[in-house]
Amino acid sequence: MNSISVKEIKKPIKGTKSKIQSFDEFAKAKTDYVMNVALKSVDWSEIMKH
Amino acid sequence: MDKPFYEFEILENALRFEFLSIGDKIIPKVVAYYSTSVENLYNLVLGDLSENGELDVHSISNNGDRDKILATVAHTMLIFFNNNPDAFVLFYGSTPSRTRLYQIGIFKELEKATKRFTIQGIRDSKAEPFEKDTNYDAFVISLKK
Numbered sequence: 001m002n003s004i005s006v007k008e009i010k011k012p013i014k015g016t017k018s019k020i021q022s023f024d025e026f027a028k029a030k031t032d033y034v035m036n037v038a039l040k041s042v043d044w045s046e047i048m049k050h
Numbered sequence: 051m052d053k054p055f056y057e058f059e060i061l062e063n064a065l066r067f068e069f070l071s072i073g074d075k076i077i078p079k080v081v082a083y084y085s086t087s088v089e090n091l092y093n094l095v096l097g098d099l100s101e102n103g104e105l106d107v108h109s110i111s112n113n114g115d116r117d118k119i120l121a122t123v124a125h126t127m128l129i130f131f132n133n134n135p136d137a138f139v140l141f142y143g144s145t146p147s148r149t150r151l152y153q154i155g156i157f158k159e160l161e162k163a164t165k166r167f168t169i170q171g172i173r174d175s176k177a178e179p180f181e182k183d184t185n186y187d188a189f190v191i192s193l194k195k
Contacts, residue, residue, distance in 0.1 A: 027084045027095040034093055034142045035086050039188060041175035044088045047190055048138055050168050050177075 053158075055121040064133040065092075067126040068099070073113030081126045083139065091190075092130075093140045096123060120155030127156075131193050142188040150185060157182070168192050 058069035058081075065084075071077040078099040083092040096119075098111060127139065141156070143149030157169065157180075170177040171186035180189065 023080050023082070023095075023097055023099055026097060027082050027093075030095055030142075030144070031084045031086055031093040034140065034188070035088070038142065039140075039172065039175065042172060042177070043175075044091060047170055047172075047177045048088075048090065048192075050170060050192070 053121040054118050055125050056118060058122060058126060060129060064129050067122075067129075069122055071098075071111065071113050071115055071119055073111075073115045075111070075113055077111055077113055079119065079122075081123050083130050083134075083137075086140070090134075090136050091138045091140060092134070093142065094123070094127075116151070117155060120152070120158075124156050127191070135193050138190050138192045140188060140190050146185070146187075149188065153186065153189065166194060168194050 056069040056071065056079075058067045060067055065082060067081040069079055069081075071079050080095075080097050080099050082095045082097075084095050085091075086093055130139070131137065141149070141152050143152050168191070169180035170190045171180045171184060172188040172190065173184070173186050177190065180186075
């Protein structure tokens with residue numbers, strides 16, 4: 001049976017650069033990832049009309 | 051908004067809130083409304099804080115108080131919108147299951163106050179009016195104009 005290590009389960013959150021970081025670094029990295037990668041194609045001006 | 055929630059400290063002009071998650075362990079938590087490159091759009095970030103002010107981005111608390119934490123996040127949102135009535139708040143979980151968790155937990159709390167809010171779901175980069183049983187990539191919440 002194949003086993004999965006804890007290391008494999010705890011994959012880094014995309015857009016974050018290290019395991020331990022300050023909250024502000026984490027928040028900035030997560031926000032940058034959301035805006036520049038994950039939701040890059042979203043038309044925010046359209047959303048903000050509502 | 052009648053579920054139990056933690057008392058929290060309001061910091062940085064109500065852009066940052068801190069509270070203690072009290073379950074099997076005591077874990078300091080942070081809710082931050084982080085400004086983005088789009089004016090009036092804020093990204094909601096929730097994390098655990100360690101004693102030295104850092105956080106382990108991989109941590110999964112499993113502290114047995116998930117609903118209370120999400121209720122607390124919902125309450126911070128009310129204060130945030132009181133101070134930033136023109137703001138739009140983006141929710142984006144680090145995994146689809148966390149996004150779904152936000153959807154279930156936070157919106158359950160906000161449901162009774164939904165007349166005050168516009169909630170949009172984002173799927174495939176398109177926004178649509180939020181529907182309870184639909185899975186979205188992210189959410190945007192704002193005060194009704």
